[in-house]
Amino acid sequence: MPASENRPKGKLHSCLTIDVEDWFHILDSHVVPGIKQWPSLESRIERNLKEMLAVLDSFSVKVTFFWLGWLAEQHKDLVCMCRDAGHEIASHGYAHVLAYEVGPDAFREDITLARDILENIIGDQVRGFRAPGFGITKKAHWAFEVIKESGYQYDSSVFPASRGHGGIADAPLTPYFIETQSGHLLEIPMSIVEIFGHRTNLFGGGYLRLANKLMIKWGIDKLQAAGRPLIVYLHPREIDPAQPHLPLSLLRQFKCYVNLSSTLPKLKWLCKNYTLFTMLDMVENYIRSFYLESKMIPVLRLRNNRTSSELSLESEESAFSADPKTFRSKVLLVEKAMADFLGPLNPTFSAETEHSGIEADAKV
Numbered sequence: 001m002p003a004s005e006n007r008p009k010g011k012l013h014s015c016l017t018i019d020v021e022d023w024f025h026i027l028d029s030h031v032v033p034g035i036k037q038w039p040s041l042e043s044r045i046e047r048n049l050k051e052m053l054a055v056l057d058s059f060s061v062k063v064t065f066f067w068l069g070w071l072a073e074q075h076k077d078l079v080c081m082c083r084d085a086g087h088e089i090a091s092h093g094y095a096h097v098l099a100y101e102v103g104p105d106a107f108r109e110d111i112t113l114a115r116d117i118l119e120n121i122i123g124d125q126v127r128g129f130r131a132p133g134f135g136i137t138k139k140a141h142w143a144f145e146v147i148k149e150s151g152y153q154y155d156s157s158v159f160p161a162s163r164g165h166g167g168i169a170d171a172p173l174t175p176y177f178i179e180t181q182s183g184h185l186l187e188i189p190m191s192i193v194e195i196f197g198h199r200t201n202l203f204g205g206g207y208l209r210l211a212n213k214l215m216i217k218w219g220i221d222k223l224q225a226a227g228r229p230l231i232v233y234l235h236p237r238e239i240d241p242a243q244p245h246l247p248l249s250l251l252r253q254f255k256c257y258v259n260l261s262s263t264l265p266k267l268k269w270l271c272k273n274y275t276l277f278t279m280l281d282m283v284e285n286y287i288r289s290f291y292l293e294s295k296m297i298p299v300l301r302l303r304n305n306r307t308s309s310e311l312s313l314e315s316e317e318s319a320f321s322a323d324p325k326t327f328r329s330k331v332l333l334v335e336k337a338m339a340d341f342l343g344p345l346n347p348t349f350s351a352e353t354e355h356s357g358i359e360a361d362a363k364v
């Protein structure tokens with residue numbers, strides 16, 4: 001039976017993303033070599049990335065590669081190889097910095113540089129961004145403004161659960177637009193499921209390596225039942241059990257190196273049993289399906305809490321039912337953001353706005 005016949009029917013929006021970095025690009029530990037040492041270290045990216053590309057090619061799966069700018073500079077040929085194979089090229093910043101550590105100015109410089117480098121290499125626009133270490137926390141909420149201002153259209157940096165570093169534990173679980181000074185930034189948070197009331201991930205990094213296929217399948221079924229997208233995320237080093245090991249703490253060693261030999265079989269299993277897209281294709285399918293079903297994608301406003309400077313993601317949803325006038329303006333706002341995202345791909349999109357607005361069921 002062909003693999004496609006085994007794939008689940010239904011509306012699971014799913015994508016596979018790969019953060020392209022080397023074995024020494026591990027965050028948040030003083031034993032990790034700094035950027036000045038990187039050129040002198042053994043590089044294992046070519047071997048690992050080519051192996052991943054061969055697997056993806058064998059299943060005809062197109063994915064999104066979030067390239068680290070520093071690594072892209074050293075391996076322009078590999079970036080082009082990914083592009084030429086039909087994959088999406090997106091950005092993972094330049095020097096693998098944590099947004100909440102470096103602050104707005106250095107972060108802006110880092111992600112602008114990465115975008116310039118990648119666009120020069122591929123000769124095309126780079127639309128997506130993912131922050132190293134999911135380093136956008138409540139205290140680094142300024143990062144969304146900076147990402148949009150730096151020319152990115154979508155972001156996939158929010159990890160809406162507790163984790164060692166980064167993450168916003170109570171952030172929304174579905175995709176949403178964030179209102180910024182420079183327009184709407186589409187946020188695609190990592191996929192999260194609840195186990196006994198505890199938010200967790202089963203679909204990327206150490207979480208995917210630890211979970212067995214039954215658990216992962218259970219998690220994907222839960223996402224599908226909730227109408228939320230599946231976002232798988234991997235790193236090339238995760239298919240490389242022979243990589244050098246850094247002298248991390250025992251806990252970090254466990255998280256970084258557990259079950260490395262399981263990644264490749266799980267990647268093949270996912271490619272065989274699920275329909276996986278690039279993040280950009282998945283997002284466009286998602287937005288389009290919401291539009292066709294007259295459902296809304298929430299728009300969240302960043303609000304500074306004066307006492308703590310922490311992020312409050314305030315949903316506009318409550319405004320929908322309060323005042324019909326406000327409701328209409330918010331609906332149009334959402335549809336404009338959706339139309340802006342889809343751009344010229346769907347010319348009839350905004351023409352139908354007038355009909356779908358007021359009657360729309362403002363479900364998210």
Ligand SMILES: [Zn+2]
Nearest residue numbers: 019021132133
């Ligand atoms: Zn990274």
